[in-house]
Amino acid sequence: MPEPDEIGIGLMGLGVVGGGVASALLDPESAISRKVGRPVTLRRVLVRDGSKERNPAIPRELLTTNPEDILDDPGIHIVAEVIGGDQPATRYLKDALSSGKNVVTANKEAVAKHGPELMSLAHQNQVSLLFEASVGGGIPIVGCLMNQLLANDIRSIRGIINGTTNFILTRMAQDHSSFEQALSEAQARGYAEADPTNDVDGIDAGYKLSILASLAYHCRFQPDDIYRQGISSLEANDFRYAGELGYAIKPLAIASYSHGAVCARVHPALVPLDHMLAKVDGAYNAVEVEGSLCGNVLFHGMGAGRFPTASAVVGDLIEVARALAGGPSSPPVTFAQHGMASDGTATVGVAPVDDLTSKYYVRLTVADRPGVLAQIANILGDEGISIASVIQKDSDPEQQTAGIVITTHPALESSVQKSLRRVRVLDVVREVNNLLRIED
Ligand SMILES: NC(=O)c1ccc[n+]([C@@H]2O[C@H](COP(=O)([O-])OP(=O)(O)OC[C@H]3O[C@@H](n4cnc5c(N)ncnc54)[C@H](OP(=O)(O)O)[C@@H]3O)[C@@H](O)[C@H]2O)c1
Structure with a gap:
């Protein structure tokens, strides 16, 4: 029987990250309950394969392969999802939020694809939704x-x-x-x-x-x-x-x-x-x-790994548990009011990469003969691209080719792409090997 003031956690997934989260929650030395101010207990762990050997060893009775054992358990207040991928994880996240459970997730794919919908559900149901581990593992960004x-x-x-x-x-x-x-x-x-x-x-x-x-x-x-x-x-x-x-x-x-x-x-x-x-x-x-x-x-x-990522998940769990421990006057921890939750509040547009202005590095393989550079430079000049440096690299006497590397001053991406389409079809150009942006 749970203690009356116990905060119950249901963990979905017991792989690399889930193993670290379970270790922290089951470790009597981890002082999570003391940090929250109320007992915090791992009540159930969802896995796909119930027969696998587990490291760390988890009490057998905690394991389940049935998500309802977590979603329908009134003693579970926070669901930590560390399954990953779009489905079924997103469905479990939505079901958990809809049934009034707080959610912590490490799932970048679910948050990137369905973030606003998940946040709206959190907001509607007045529950918390946090996802620190979804970006940068142990880095609190x-x-x-x-x-x-x-x-x-x-x-x-x-x-x-x-x-x-x-x-x-x-x-x-x-x-x-x-x-x-x-x-x-x-x-x-x-x-x-x-x-x-x-x-x-x-x-x-x-x-x-x-x-x-x-x-x-x-x-x-x-x-x-x-x-x-x-x-x-x-x-x-x-x-x-x-x-x-x-x-x-x-x-x-x-x-x-x-x-x-x-x-x-x-x-x-x-x-x-x-x-x-x-x-x-x-x-x-x-x-x-x-x-x-x-x-x-x-x-x-x-940015990854069992314990760095568990640090982010458990940190979120403690934050949500503290909000629960604060009682009904303590608001849920969500980002539901943020622009991400609503398409109507966007304050900025999305600029296409064609509009980017950057410096560029271009590596080409060309015929090793006079006048080649002038042809390429003419095309770049036509498109308004100013060359910062040209270096001729290793010649290949057998193929009669040479490598050249061109760097540019700041130029418009669409102009660079257009000029390379023209450069590519010059009969002196064997290959445009690479186009990279320079981030000064
Ligand atoms: N690994 C990292 O360093 C890292 C870093 C940052 C964020 N993340 C994110 O953390 C999440 C988990 O990653 P991970 O590396 O821990 O994954 P993982 O090692 O592959 O573990 C996935 C866990 O989910 C369980 N699972 C998979 N499909 C399931 C299903 N349909 N029903 C129930 N359980 C299912 C698996 O069960 P079984 O054990 O029975 O197979 C396993 O325990 C992902 O969203 C990932 O992007 C990971």
């Missing part, structure tokens, strides 16, 4: 955008929010590995899934950026509003040439405000070697927020 940075107009968010791609690019930069070799190593170490598409194509970072941008700009960003360029076209040469130019290549997620609209994009970019983001290596994450009052603030830490 979601709560800061919701609360501590609220005084600011957010000028930009620039971050490395996918540890898998950062690990791959770090390996390529440090060991001169190919993309395929670095990906295999990431898979062998458990950083990348067998099907790495979500990470390498920027889908995962796109979900996270749509959450951050929605919170920062009080506007609904759908995952489809985010421009995405994956990392699989990068080659060892790009890292070498970028280094010679004074840059690292990093997998960035960027939302930047300009003239009433926000351009949100996920792509690899050249970052000056002395910039803090250039030094964020391996599986680490970092997010730099530029606010009108606070200036640049950098959040850095473990």
